[in-house]
Amino acid sequence: MSENARPIIIRRKKVVKHHHGGSWKIAFADFMTALMALFLVLWILSTSTQGQRESVAEYFRTPLSVAMAGGDKSRASTSAIPGGGPDPIHQEGERMRIDVRSLPRPDESRSRLHRLQQRIEAVIAANKSLSELRSQMRMDITREGLRIQLVDTERRPMFELGSEQVAPYMRELLLTLAPLLNELPNQLSISGHTDSLNYVGGHRGYSNWELSSDRANASRRELVAGGLSPDKLLRVAGMSDRVPLNDKDPGDPANRRISLIVHNAESVDAIRTQGLSESPGGSMPLGD
Structure with a gap:
């Protein structure tokens, strides 16, 4: 080999094999868990009332x-940072x-009324003879409380025509409702309603005012016979045709109905306050 000859250098490239870990599996499992939770929440929302x-x-x-x-939610601060005033979980430093x-x-009172509504619906649905009346029951939560309306149809009236005589299926329905209404301490009011068809004598003799009142009291008697505590009754009234369910058709059979209201505390106070203001000595003098 001559002195000017350059040495031959062979370079071999090292191939480094990268082994992927299991981090992607953890991320994929988290994604699938979140997706399953999402579908579970959507399913619960679709089946809830x-x-x-x-x-x-x-x-x-x-x-x-x-x-x-x-306390009162309407007066509470919406900020997560306390701004001032007494600590709600302390009293006088202790x-x-x-x-x-x-x-x-x-809103526990409202929740109790919702649960009562669901309980009534379940009991009615489980009773074969009463389940046929489900279409004639209308329940909703109002500002006064839980309202239960039992409405007439031409095929299945709740009372005998022009009478306070309770139909047998109406009696069974009221006797079934009585113990359910006893499950809450809330007080109850009953109001009777008629359609606009008047008696021959008009308002001078026996009229829709008397009929609606008689039907409300007939319903009261059936509820008490079914076990309803008489102390729960706050008001029984006849409304004639003054508060129609269908004001566009005064002759609609649905206007003939019995309305039961399971009152919340606020509506009970309002009724009692109104009664006190109307009683002798309950209103303030106007002055000289």
Whole structure:
């Protein structure tokens, strides 16, 4: 080999094999878990009732401090940072010794009414003879409480024509409702309604006023016979045809109905306050 000859250098490239770990599997499992949770929530929402969805929404809308102290949600701060005023879980410098689980939630009364509605629906659906009357029952939550309306049809009237005589299926329905209404301490009002068809004598003799009142009291007697506590009754009234269910058709059979209201505390107070203001000495003098 001559001195000017350059050495031959052979370079071999090292091939590094990269082994992927299992991190992608963890990410994929998290994704599938979240997807399963999403479909589970959607399924629960599709099978729940409107009342259940409102109760869940109200639960998350209620601030924690209000839920713990049982205060008024409308007066609570929407900020998560305390701004001032007394600590809701303290009183006069000492921690209140209370079990927060025993405190009623602000809308617990509304939830109880929703549960009563669901209970009534379940009992009616389970009774073969009463399930045929389900189309004549209308229940909803109003500002006064749970309203249960029992409406007439031409094929199946609740009372004998022009009479307070209760039909047999109406009697069975009222006797079934009585123990269910006893499950809550809420007070009850009963009102009778008629259509616009008047008696021959008009309003001078026996009229729709007397008929609606008689039907309301006939319903009251059936409920009491079924076990309803008489102390739960707050008001029994006849409304004639003044509050029609279908105001576009005064002669609609649905206007002939019995309306039961399971009152909330606010509506009971309003009725009693009105009664006190109308009683002798209950109103303030106008002055000289």
